[in-house]
Amino acid sequence: MPYEKGQRLPAEHASKIGHIDLTKSEFVRKIVEDLGLNEESEDYSQRDMPIISVSNLGSTSLIPMIYGIDGSMQIIEEKGKWPFKRYAFIKTAMLRIDFRSLEKIDKNYPNPFELESLMKKSAIYHYTAFPLRNISYEGLNIYDAIRSIVFKSLKQTLEEEVLETLKWLLYEKWAATKKQLEFFECPHCHSPRATLEYDAEVGPCPICGREIFITDCLGFHQDMNQDIARDSIIGTYMIIHETLLMLTGVRLLWDRNKSVLKDSLFIKDGPLSIRAQYSKLVQPIRRFLSHARSCGIEVNILGQEKTGAFRDHFDMISPCIDAGYAFIPSSSYIIREIQGRSETGAPYGKDTNYGAKVFYKFNNYHKMVLNIPIGDYLSDPKENDLIGFERIMATLPSIISNRFEGAIYPIELANGIASLSSYPSAKVLELFASELRK
């Protein structure tokens, strides 16, 4: 493998004559022969791939109200003078679009004034900033500053509604019984038996008596020390905030107008999953979606993966799938074909995912990796297990954008308003940060 580009020297290029020796090698020729590269390839569709015809799902009504959710982040490091300061800005956004206003907009050449008026009426934004290294905030070290900012940021979004959504999930407030918070690691004494009283957002640790926040339950403090936080905290905060913003929409409609909830589709950029210690949100989300379904309410949620291993795999197999068809991979297919690991370990996504994967080939141009919730975990989900599957698939053709391959218009719009890099460039954010320090 060539060396990568360094600070002073260009990347090394592979020699163009290197392959001559390779073709002369008897040993390599024998391996290539034994690989059977010239034999007929087997039909991929026979390999544990139940293909679903999306057009045959039956006639169903479209979902008229659509919410797009996305976020962006920017990490900034001040170079040149020690100690190097490092901090980050994060923005998340949710956009509500009703079908009638979407139909009026030209999806190939949208009129910027029409878009602006659409967004003014229906977009919610949230900004926050985090210190990551060598910055003091309100006299606190990085460890306590980040804990405090996570709590305050959730509390100040939508007049405390986003923090309420976190409590609604962790205390399972949709259920009739009062659920005790699961034990978590105290950020001060590190006892694994920290907890709060029912419905509390702040309180004393039962072991050491020091103040803990409901947001400590998520475990951000496990990804940092007193003075330095890992950059991964920023991406995780963004995903958690996007998820909570989306579920705030779901919760408010659940409490106030269930018939509107039935007619809403929440579309989030990225997979429907939360990693590592933060995945303690996954079980409550699944339990709520199952509970809603048992009450006759399908909560329509869709995630789209634009990059990553699933996207790469779909690009590889999509020539074997006809247009208008979808394929829902099982846990064992994912482990075997995509992760390339042995099936003796844990089932794929059991603790971290609240959506099943769907490979959907709309046509040769639009191929999408979708995530749709199933409620309780299943290792081999079928289309009937996916919540709102028929209506989501029926609605998709009307919201596909022709500007980018496989793009869904509400995600494209949410991406536009959530993007930090599109207008306040890194330079502007740097200036903004230096203003704040004066």
Ligand SMILES: [Zn+2]
């Ligand atoms: Zn404690």
